[in-house]
Amino acid sequence: MTNMINLISDTVTKPSKAMLEAMMQAEVGDDVFKADPTVNKLQEKLAKMFGKEDALFFPSGSMANQVAIKLHTNPGEQMICDKWAHVYNFEGGGAAANSGVSSLLIDGDRGMFKASDLNGIINASDNIHTAITTLVAIENTTNKGGGACWDFQEIEKLKKVCIENGLAFHLDGARLFNALVAKNETPKQYGELFDTISICLSKGLGAPVGSVLLGTKEHITKALRIRKLFGGAMRQVGYLAAAGLYALENNIERLTEDHKKATQIGNTLQNLNFVKSVEPIETNIIIFNLIASVDENEFIEKLKENNILISNMGQGKLRMVTHLDITEEMFQTIIKTLNMLKF
Numbered sequence: 001m002t003n004m005i006n007l008i009s010d011t012v013t014k015p016s017k018a019m020l021e022a023m024m025q026a027e028v029g030d031d032v033f034k035a036d037p038t039v040n041k042l043q044e045k046l047a048k049m050f051g052k053e054d055a056l057f058f059p060s061g062s063m064a065n066q067v068a069i070k071l072h073t074n075p076g077e078q079m080i081c082d083k084w085a086h087v088y089n090f091e092g093g094g095a096a097a098n099s100g101v102s103s104l105l106i107d108g109d110r111g112m113f114k115a116s117d118l119n120g121i122i123n124a125s126d127n128i129h130t131a132i133t134t135l136v137a138i139e140n141t142t143n144k145g146g147g148a149c150w151d152f153q154e155i156e157k158l159k160k161v162c163i164e165n166g167l168a169f170h171l172d173g174a175r176l177f178n179a180l181v182a183k184n185e186t187p188k189q190y191g192e193l194f195d196t197i198s199i200c201l202s203k204g205l206g207a208p209v210g211s212v213l214l215g216t217k218e219h220i221t222k223a224l225r226i227r228k229l230f231g232g233a234m235r236q237v238g239y240l241a242a243a244g245l246y247a248l249e250n251n252i253e254r255l256t257e258d259h260k261k262a263t264q265i266g267n268t269l270q271n272l273n274f275v276k277s278v279e280p281i282e283t284n285i286i287i288f289n290l291i292a293s294v295d296e297n298e299f300i301e302k303l304k305e306n307n308i309l310i311s312n313m314g315q316g317k318l319r320m321v322t323h324l325d326i327t328e329e330m331f332q333t334i335i336k337t338l339n340m341l342k343f
């Protein structure tokens with residue numbers, strides 16, 4: 001399995017030699033006592049970058065999101081998110097289990113919705129019959145939506161609705177850096193609009209583990225307690241934070257290369273007679289459908305015989321994700337293989 005070209009996810013990357021070197025050199029301490037200088041450095045760097053007061057390191061993006069949901073809500077309340085949201089679909093039902101929160105799902109487009117979709121669906125606290133709406137959570141880029149990027153002006157409109165209704169606003173920014181690079185936006189723009197933001201270091205940025213939650217001092221003080229409650233307080237975790245710091249310093253701008261490769265793979269797919277359609281490609285995720293006469297699993301198997309791994313999302317959707325471990329040579333092999341396949 002050595003030379004496998006793995007397009008299943010951007011989570012499959014392994015630390016480069018230089019990243020491992022940075023991890024080996026990390027100065028560490030017991031982070032439960034806030035005494036790990038490398039963790040502190042990573043948290044300060046990200047908080048500053050986004051213009052937020054504080055930040056907290058997490059073992060996973062799911063935990064960062066779930067802690068954010070818990071700190072913004074009380075049991076019995078309601079969160080609004082898209083029907084495809086990761087916080088609703090792929091975190092084990094955590095919002096209900098951890099926070100006792102129900103989710104009102106919006107039928108959006110590729111994981112995104114409009115501020116106007118909130119008209120008339122926000123439950124006020126003076127109606128004793130309904131779950132009180134307290135939180136709106138969005139995702140940028142959208143995962144199930146194929147790496148789609150929100151229109152920033154729509155996010156500004158949503159923020160206005162949140163302010164008018166006293167709702168907290170959380171961003172699941174697992175792949176936010178992909179959106180920033182693709183749309184030429186800045187971290188500070190996002191820091192200004194959201195109460196809390198979660199960022200994954202272990203997706204396109206290429207660190208082996210880790211996410212960070214950003215917010216005010218008050219949010220992060222609450223998050224610190226909830227992270228402990230969830231079992232996520234770790235000790236000499238600076239070794240992992242060092243990978244995150246390395247990723248922030250070296251792996252942001254290069255995301256454009258992943259996006260370019262994804263676009264080119266998409267263009268190739270579009271021209272194949274056994275591909276029915278390719279969803280719009282904005283960042284590093286490619287979602288496509290095959291024509292009815294071609295079996296998806298057979299297609300996946302054929303690619304596998306050619307050392308290329310991709311994933312089946314179900315309902316006829318296939319997915320490829322580009323990332324920093326896909327070399328130029330591998331990219332050429334992908335294009336060549338796709339053009340060679342016959343069905």
Ligand SMILES: *Cc1c(COP(=O)(O)O)cnc(C)c1O
Pocket residue numbers: 059060061062063065086087139141142143172174175200203211
């Ligand atoms: C990957 C991802 C997360 C976090 O996933 P973990 O595997 O828990 O780190 C959260 N939201 C989105 C949109 C993601 O793609």
